[in-house]
Amino acid sequence: MEFDPGFAIVEDYDAMSFSYGEGVFGPSVERRRLDDIRKSLRDPNADGPEIPYVVAMDVGNERDREDLVSRHLLYGAMIYSAGRIGEEPVRSQGHIHSVSASCGMSTPEVYEIWDGEAFILMHETAHDDPGRCFAVHAKAGQVVIVPPAWAHYTVNADPTRNMAFGAWCIRDFGFDYDEVRAHGGLAWLPVLGEGHEIGWVANEAYDKNELVVREARALPEFGLREGVPIYRQYEENHELFSFVTNPQTAKDVWLHYEA
Ligand SMILES: O=P(O)(O)OC[C@H]1O[C@](O)(CO)[C@@H](O)[C@@H]1O
Numbered sequence: 101m102e103f104d105p106g107f108a109i110v111e112d113y114d115a116m117s118f119s120y121g122e123g124v125f126g127p128s129v130e131r132r133r134l135d136d137i138r139k140s141l142r143d144p145n146a147d148g149p150e151i152p153y154v155v156a157m158d159v160g161n162e163r164d165r166e167d168l169v170s171r172h173l174l175y176g177a178m179i180y181s182a183g184r185i186g187e188e189p190v191r192s193q194g195h196i197h198s199v200s201a202s203c204g205m206s207t208p209e210v211y212e213i214w215d216g217e218a219f220i221l222m223h224e225t226a227h228d229d230p231g232r233c234f235a236v237h238a239k240a241g242q243v244v245i246v247p248p249a250w251a252h253y254t255v256n257a258d259p260t261r262n263m264a265f266g267a268w269c270i271r272d273f274g275f276d277y278d279e280v281r282a283h284g285g286l287a288w289l290p291v292l293g294e295g296h297e298i299g300w301v302a303n304e305a306y307d308k309n310e311l312v313v314r315e316a317r318a319l320p321e322f323g324l325r326e327g328v329p330i331y332r333q334y335e336e337n338h339e340l341f342s343f344v345t346n347p348q349t350a351k352d353v354w355l356h357y358e359a
Contacts, residue, residue, distance in 0.1 A: 101240070102214065102241070105214050105331055106328075106329025106330070106331035106335070107124055107329075107331050107332075108124045109126065109177055111215065111264050113179065113182075116131065116151050116179055117154065118177055123162050123163065124159070124160065124161055125160060125161075126159035126177070127158060127159075129154035129155060130156070131151050131154050132152060132154065132193075133150060133151055134148050134150055137192075137193050139193075140280075140281070141185060142187065142291075143187065143188075145186075146186025146187070147185070147186060148183060148190065149182075149183045149190065152181050152185065152191075153181060154179050155178050156178070159176065159266075160331065161335070169271070171342070171345055172203070172270055172271040173334075173344060174269050175266060175267070175268055175269075176266065176269055177264070177265075177267075179262055180218075180263040182258075182262050183259055184259050184292050188289070188290060189259055189298060190256040190263075191253050191255040191256065192254045194221075194251060194252065194253035194280045194285055194286045195251070195252070195276055196226060196249060196250070196251050196252075196279065197209065197274065197275065198273075198274030198275065198276045200272045200273065201272055202270065202345065203270065203345060203346050203347065203348070205248055205347050206248040206249040207248050207344060208245055208246055208248050208344055209268065209269050210243060210244075210245050210344060211244045211246070211254070211265055212242070212243050212266050212267070212329065212330045213240050213241065213263070213265045214240060214264045214265055215264040215265075216240070216256065216257075216258050217240070217258050218237070218238050218244075218254055218255060218256065218257050218265060219235050219237050219255040219257045219290065220238065220244045220359075221235045221288055221290070222246050222359060223252075224249075224251075225249070226279035226280045226283060228283075228306055229307045230287040230306050232309075232312070233288055233309050233312065234311075234312050234313075234358075235288065236314055236359050237257060237313070237316065238315075238316035242316035243324060243326075243330060244316050245319060246359075247347075247357045248354060251280055251286055251287075252286070253286055255290050257298055259296055266331065268341050287306040289301045289303055300313070314359070321353050322343060322350070322353070324340075
C-alpha cells in the first residue's frame with residue numbers, strides 16, 4: 101500500500117480480502133455484492149464488478165484490544181474494487197450513522213486513505229434540503245472526517261485501480277439507509293467520464309444545493325497530525341479519538357464544520 105496503516109494488515113486485491121500479521125486481529129471480510137447495492141445505483145441494471153467493496157470491521161493490534169473495547173472504539177478496513185458500475189464509479193450505498201446507545205448520539209467517522217484515491221461525498225441531512233454538500237478528494241495518507249448525522253458515501257476516484265482505507269468508528273455503530281433510499285441516493289451522484297474524470301450530477305429528489313468540491317485538508321481542530329497513521333496516533337494517545345465515541349465533546353466543531 102502507498103501509505104502504511106500503522107499496524108500489520110496486508111491487502112489482497114485479487115481475493116478482495118485482508119490478511120493480518122503477527123499480533124494483529126481482524127475478521128474475515130464482509131463482501132458487498134453488486135446485487136446487494138443495486139437499489140442505490142443510478143441505473144440498477146448496470147454492469148460492474150461482482151464485489152464492489154469489502155469491509156473488515158474491528159481490526160488492530162492485539163495489545164490494544166482491551167482498551168479499544170473499553171472505549172467503544174473500533175477501527176475498520178475497507179477495499180474498493182477497480183472498475184466502473186455502468187456510468188458510475190465504484191462507491192458505497194450511502195447511509196447515516198444511527199444513534200449509538202453508548203453515547204446517545206449519531207457519531208462521526210475518521211477516514212484515512214491507504215491506497216489509491218477517494219471522494220467522500222457528505223451532506224448535513226438526508227431531508228429534502230440536504231444542507232451543505234461537500235465532495236472531498238483524498239489521496240493515500242490523507243484524512244477526512246464525516247460529522248455525526250451527516251449522510252455520506254465513499255467513492256473509488258480512480259477506476260484503474262483498487263482503493264483501500266481505514267476508518268475510526270464507534271463500536272456500537274449502526275447504518276440508517278431509510279431517508280437516503282427514499283431520495284434514491286445522496287444529493288449528488290458521481291459520474292465517470294471516458295477519461296476517468298469524476299463529474300457530479302444533482303439528484304433532483306433533493307432541493308437544489310451547491311456542491312463544494314475540495315481537496316482533503318489538515319485537521320488541527322481534532323489534534324491530528326498530518327502524515328502519521330491515525331492508528332499510530334491512537335496508540336500514542338488513547339484519548340485522541342474520544343470525539344468519535346463521545347461526539348458531544350466536539351459539539352462546537354460540528355456546528356459549522358467545513359469538510
Ligand atoms: O453500508 P454501505 O453504505 O454499503 O457502506 C459501507 C461503507 O461505509 C463505511 O462506513 C464508510 O462510510 C465503510 O464502513 C464501508 O466502506
